[in-house]
Amino acid sequence: MYEKFYRLSGIPFQLTPDSRFFFGSTGHNRAISHLVYGLAQEEGFIVITGEVGAGKTTLVEQLWSQLDRRTYILGRIVTTQVSGDDLLRLVVTSYGIDDRGADKATLLRRFEKMVREQRGIGRRCLLVVDEVQNLSVAALEELRMLSNITVDGRASVQTILLGQPQFRPMLAGWELEQLRQRVLASYHLGPLTEPETRGYVEHRLRTVGWVDDPHWDEAALSLVHRLTGGIPRRINTLCTRILLYGALEEAHEVRGETVQMIAGDLEQDLGAGSIAPRPPVMANGSGGQDGLLGRVSALEHGMARQDRIFRRLLELLGGYHSASQ
Numbered sequence: 001m002y003e004k005f006y007r008l009s010g011i012p013f014q015l016t017p018d019s020r021f022f023f024g025s026t027g028h029n030r031a032i033s034h035l036v037y038g039l040a041q042e043e044g045f046i047v048i049t050g051e052v053g054a055g056k057t058t059l060v061e062q063l064w065s066q067l068d069r070r071t072y073i074l075g076r077i078v079t080t081q082v083s084g085d086d087l088l089r090l091v092v093t094s095y096g097i098d099d100r101g102a103d104k105a106t107l108l109r110r111f112e113k114m115v116r117e118q119r120g121i122g123r124r125c126l127l128v129v130d131e132v133q134n135l136s137v138a139a140l141e142e143l144r145m146l147s148n149i150t151v152d153g154r155a156s157v158q159t160i161l162l163g164q165p166q167f168r169p170m171l172a173g174w175e176l177e178q179l180r181q182r183v184l185a186s187y188h189l190g191p192l193t194e195p196e197t198r199g200y201v202e203h204r205l206r207t208v209g210w211v212d213d214p215h216w217d218e219a220a221l222s223l224v225h226r227l228t229g230g231i232p233r234r235i236n237t238l239c240t241r242i243l244l245y246g247a248l249e250e251a252h253e254v255r256g257e258t259v260q261m262i263a264g265d266l267e268q269d270l271g272a273g274s275i276a277p278r279p280p281v282m283a284n285g286s287g288g289q290d291g292l293l294g295r296v297s298a299l300e301h302g303m304a305r306q307d308r309i310f311r312r313l314l315e316l317l318g319g320y321h322s323a324s325q
Contacts, residue, residue: 001244001247002243002244002246002247003208003243004247005247005250006210006213006214006243006247007213008205008208008209008210009208009209010207010208011208011240012204012207012208012210012239012243013204013235013236013237013240013243014236015233015236015237017057017058017061018058018061019058019061019062019065020207021204021207022058022059022061022062023199023200023203023204023232025193025196025199025200026193026196027189027190027192028055028059028189030187031048031187031189032059032062032063034046034048034186035048035059035060035160035185036063037184037185038160038184038185039126039158041184042124042154042155042158043147043154043155043158043182043184044147044155044158044159044182044183045143045147045158045159045160045161045179045182045184046158046159046161046184046185047160047161047163047167047171047183047185047186048160048161048162048163048187048188049162049163049164049165049167049186049187049188049189050164050190051164051165051189051191051231052164052233053231053232053233053234054189054190054231054232054233055189055232055233056130056162056163056189057130057162059189060128060160060162070122070123071122071123071124072123072124072125072126073095073118073123073124073126074126074127075091075094075095075125075127075128076094076127076128076130077090077127078130079129079130079131079132079134079139080131080134081134081135082135082136082139083136083139084136084139084141085104086139087142088104088107088108088111088142088146089107091127091146092107092110092111094127095111095114097110097111097114111149112149115149115151115157116151116156118156119151119152119156124156124158125156125157125158126158126159126160127143127146127157127158127160128160129143129159129160129162130162131163131164132161132162132167133163133164133166133170137173137175137176140176140179141178141179143159143161143179144178144179144182146159147159147182165188168188171183191229192225192230192231192232192235193225193230194222194226194230196230197224197225197228197230197235198221198225200232200235201221201235201239202216204236204239213252214243214246214251214253214254215252215253215254216253217253217254217255217256219256219259220242220254222256223256223259223260223263224238224239224259227259227260227263237266238262238263238266241262241265241266242258242259245258245262246258
């Protein structure tokens with residue numbers, strides 16, 4: 001609803017990856033370069049790691065938007081804790097292969113047949129495996145075996161592995177020596193810098209027609225970076241709440257104190273792992289009558305603000321009628 005208030009053409013901070021919103025930070029551009037280099041080798045594995053919400057999946061969306069569909073066919077899976085055989089089923093079904101009633105040998109034959117058919121029309125199979133840190137060694141070995149499929153002496157399956165930082169020590173283990181030898185490009189995607197965070201926020205807003213309404217002051221953008229650590233998904237979560245609050249309050253400027261307040265609300269709502277630091281302890285301490293009265297007053301103020309916001313939300317949705325009506 002806030003996009004209507006600010007006359008935006010869409011939701012700028014959606015959590016779903018969308019190549020339209022790709023922001024080419026230094027780290028993201030380098031990661032793209034590693035992906036392009038790896039694909040040019042036409043074999044092996046490409047590894048991209050990063051913190052939760054760093055933008056790994058968005059990288060692949062951006063890459064896929066640029067690739068020639070006449071050259072590549074894409075299979076994508078998001079892994080959980082699956083065995084090697086279960087992973088094989090996920091892989092074959094990601095390419096549209098029927099796995100009903102098929103044992104492992106049959107699945108492998110069907111997969112190899114598909115690979116040969118695609119190679120025959122000039123297409124290579126690109127497999128993207130997300131959340132790879134959840135896979136067992138046996139499942140990762142299954143991926144390595146699939147990479148051995150060749151047609152006329154040329155590898156026909158190339159795999160991009162996306163994972164959290166803990167995948168790197170896994171990959172360094174002796175059990176994955178053979179897979180590690182097939183890694184042709186690897187990159188760790190870090191957080192955005194403070195200037196990049198500002199550019200990221202403004203880029204996503206401009207993508208949906210933002211013309212400085214609401215206006216973000218310097219303190220607000222600086223706090224967005226500090227409170228989120230420059231992690232894109234955290235930025236999206238915080239900025240969505242900021243815009244929603246701004247629309248409810250009919251505000252046309254985002255100030256630092258607003259960002260701090262919304263971040264505090266997010267911490268209360270989401271608990272551990274949220275983006276906002278805890279508020280400082282009152283000067284009077286955690287005990288005593290003054291401290292208790294201060295906390296009660298703050299609680300009452302917060303409840304009143306939430307009630308006002310809720311009423312405004314219902315008004316905007318056309319579903320609120322005051323008791324006097």
